[in-house]
Amino acid sequence: MNGLPNELLIQIASHLDGAPPSIRKFTHEPSADLTYSVDAPLKDLSRVSWKWRKIVLPILFRYSRVELDNDPQWVPIDANLIEAMQCQLSKLSDHEFQIYQKMRSKFKSNSTFRLGQAFDDPLINLCRLQQGDNFLKFVPNILWIPHLSFAEFGRFVARHNLKHHIKSLVVFTQKEYELRHVAAADALLGRQIFSVWSQIFSGLEPTRLVVAAPPASLAALLDTQMLSADAWAFDMKLHYIELQYEPSQLDHMRTSDCRPWNLALIHRRPWTYLGYNEGSSITAFSVYEYHLKQSPKMLYLILVRLAKEVQDCCNIRSFSFHGVFPFGTNVTIIVRALQKLKTLRKIQVQLAPGPENSLLSSPKRIGRAQPRDLWLEWNESYKVITGYLGLMEFEDGSEFISKDCNETGLAGEVDEHMQALQKRGSGWRKEGNHRWVRDSTLDQNAPSLTELSNNGMRQFSWWRKYLDSYN
Numbered sequence: 472m473n474g475l476p477n478e479l480l481i482q483i484a485s486h487l488d489g490a491p492p493s494i495r496k497f498t499h500e501p502s503a504d505l506t507y508s509v510d511a512p513l514k515d516l517s518r519v520s521w522k523w524r525k526i527v528l529p530i531l532f533r534y535s536r537v538e539l540d541n542d543p544q545w546v547p548i549d550a551n552l553i554e555a556m557q558c559q560l561s562k563l564s565d566h567e568f569q570i571y572q573k574m575r576s577k578f579k580s581n582s583t584f585r586l587g588q589a590f591d592d593p594l595i596n597l598c599r600l601q602q603g604d605n606f607l608k609f610v611p612n613i614l615w616i617p618h619l620s621f622a623e624f625g626r627f628v629a630r631h632n633l634k635h636h637i638k639s640l641v642v643f644t645q646k647e648y649e650l651r652h653v654a655a656a657d658a659l660l661g662r663q664i665f666s667v668w669s670q671i672f673s674g675l676e677p678t679r680l681v682v683a684a685p686p687a688s689l690a691a692l693l694d695t696q697m698l699s700a701d702a703w704a705f706d707m708k709l710h711y712i713e714l715q716y717e718p719s720q721l722d723h724m725r726t727s728d729c730r731p732w733n734l735a736l737i738h739r740r741p742w743t744y745l746g747y748n749e750g751s752s753i754t755a756f757s758v759y760e761y762h763l764k765q766s767p768k769m770l771y772l773i774l775v776r777l778a779k780e781v782q783d784c785c786n787i788r789s790f791s792f793h794g795v796f797p798f799g800t801n802v803t804i805i806v807r808a809l810q811k812l813k814t815l816r817k818i819q820v821q822l823a824p825g826p827e828n829s830l831l832s833s834p835k836r837i838g839r840a841q842p843r844d845l846w847l848e849w850n851e852s853y854k855v856i857t858g859y860l861g862l863m864e865f866e867d868g869s870e871f872i873s874k875d876c877n878e879t880g881l882a883g884e885v886d887e888h889m890q891a892l893q894k895r896g897s898g899w900r901k902e903g904n905h906r907w908v909r910d911s912t913l914d915q916n917a918p919s920l921t922e923l924s925n926n927g928m929r930q931f932s933w934w935r936k937y938l939d940s941y942n
Contacts, residue, residue, distance in 0.1 A: 473522065480526045487512040491534035493641050493681055498793045498874060499827055501709035501750045505683050506536045506641050529636040532628075535677075539644035539667070539684075540620055543613040545659075548574050548596045556606065564603040597659055615646050616656065616663050617691055621670035628674055639679040640671065645709070648688040660691055665734050667692070672739055679715045682736070686710050686767040694735040695776070698768035705766050706754040712770075713746035720785070729782035737773060738780070744789040745773070751795035752848075753830060756840030766801050774808035783814050791819035793874070795830060799851030806859045816866065821874035822852050823881060853888045861897040869909040876905030 472480075492508040517527040546552070548570060556563060556571045563571060574596060597614070600607055607613075619642075628634055650656035671677075682692055689710050690697045720741040724732065731738050747770045755764050770792070777786055790812075792805060802822070809815065824830045831837070860871055871889075876882040882904060889899060889907055898913025 477526060480523070481530075484513065484516060484523075484527050484530055487516060488530050488533070491639070493534060493536075493639065497681070497711060497713060497746065497748060498821055499825060500795055500830070501683065501707075501711050501748055503643075503645055503709070505681075505711070506643065528631055529633060532633050532637055534639040534641075535637050535675075536641040536643060537619065537621065537624060537671070539642070539646065540618045541644070541646055543615040544600050544618065545597045545614045545616055546600060546607045546610050547612055547614065548598050552610065559606055563606055564601075566601045567604050567606050570598055570607075597656060614650055614656075615648065616650060616660055617644065617646075617648060617667060617688060618663055619667045619670055621674065625670065625674040634675055637675050637677055639681070640675060640677040641681045641683060642667075642671070642692070643683045644688055645685065646688060647685045648691045661694075661734070664692060664694060668734070668736055668739055676718075678718055679713065680736075680740075681711060681713045683709055683711050686769065690767070690769050692736065693769055693773060695769050695772045698772065699765045701755070701764040702767055704755040704758045704761070704764045705752055707750045707752075707767070710750065710767070710769070711746075711748040712773075713744070714740070714742045715744040716740045716742045723785065727785065729785040731780055735776075737777060741785045743787055744791075745777075745787045746791040746793070748793040749797065751824075751830065751836075752797050752801070753795060753836060753840055753845065754838065755798075756796070756844055757838035761844075762798070762800070764798075766798065768804065771804050771808045774805070775811065778808065778811035786812060786814040788814055789817040789819075790815055791821075793821045795822075795824050795828070796845045796848055797822060797852060799848050799855060802852040803855045806855050809859065810863065816868070817870045817872070818860075819870075819872040819874065820856060822849050823875045823878060825874070826878070850884070853885065857888045857892045860899065861892050861895050865909045867909055867911050871899065871907045871909075873905050 491506070492504075493506050496505050513527055513531045517524045517531055553571060553574050556567065557575075560568070560571070577596075597616075598607075600613070628637070648660075650660065682689060684692060686697055686702055686707055689712065693712070714737070720743070723729075724741045730741070749766065749770065752766060755761050755766070758764060790809065792802075794801075809818075831842070873885045876885050885905075886901070889901065892899060893913070896914060898910045899907040900910040900913060901907050
């Protein structure tokens, strides 16, 4: 084997290069195992010898992952903490003593101000822990802000010339960002998010980027909001967002003003595909008046922002949404945002648990949720989606894919919804088990609006009003 030329060894190694777990598992219910795989043949091969290590390295890191720092590093400095530091001056580090001196003059000395609650104090400053800060490291309220220590990985990439070999990157964290009640955190958060994306895109050129994070952290990383006070009811541990672009679009990016090439992730590259997985909404079905609850709205805000800030030549062409029994109202809001995007040519959805998910057979997961309610929301969501497919002017060849058709019993249900769409006058040709293609030549076989029955007219009008109500 050692006598073979490197070209043949590279060819041999390439046969072990399968689809990474971040692709295979993206449609699964979000978990910390997104990038984990039981089988790792390329890693095993890289341990055989230094020669194989050198051969495998560019392939091995084609799909990479970086994790945001997990340790909380920021301390809110308020009047109460300064008073506590005053009792320990001899034990403070140089950095802690500088903080004490700088902040002491900013706080009033009256007892009302000193005893006020820390997070209500308008003069809160956030200070980062440094090595040797033994007093501050034991403060109860040490806080977390998204931060990436990229230097070591960046040096590794540069040393082995891997920059252009890394095609996909997963940015991962399980930490929840909880600083929205501290006004002083806003500017700091902006700087930290700018640093995260600047480090990544200055050291790498991934054409695919996945961010996996709790909803609040993902909102921070996407420079947007959650627009929901009910996130607790849904108990969504992680959301995924996936972005892709064609390398040929980079030249267009550098020479055009078709989008604001600013700090936000969605404007860092000319993304042509956006995929989103919000996980399961089933926990909320056990909450009193569940239908009034609102799931996090980051996807809606991102889509609206793309529609407002990006011209058609540089906007997304393909979109996918994955969730487990999302509320019909949530799907309607997403559809309202999609209506503003005129560039979509491919849409994929999955709204029921996949074959890997045993949710429906787990009484603990279902809780007090009624199965009938779950399927009512699923059915309502497909009504909204097919209503959208019928109202929008998709060009011929546009695709709609339902991953739910892979499940026994659901293919017929989805097919009924698409057949109802055909009856309303929109031609979508079925190809295979789960794919429909827009075909305007089929429109002429459907009855015109004037030929529809009064009931059919009322139904058509209802879809439009239903969608318009979420403008």
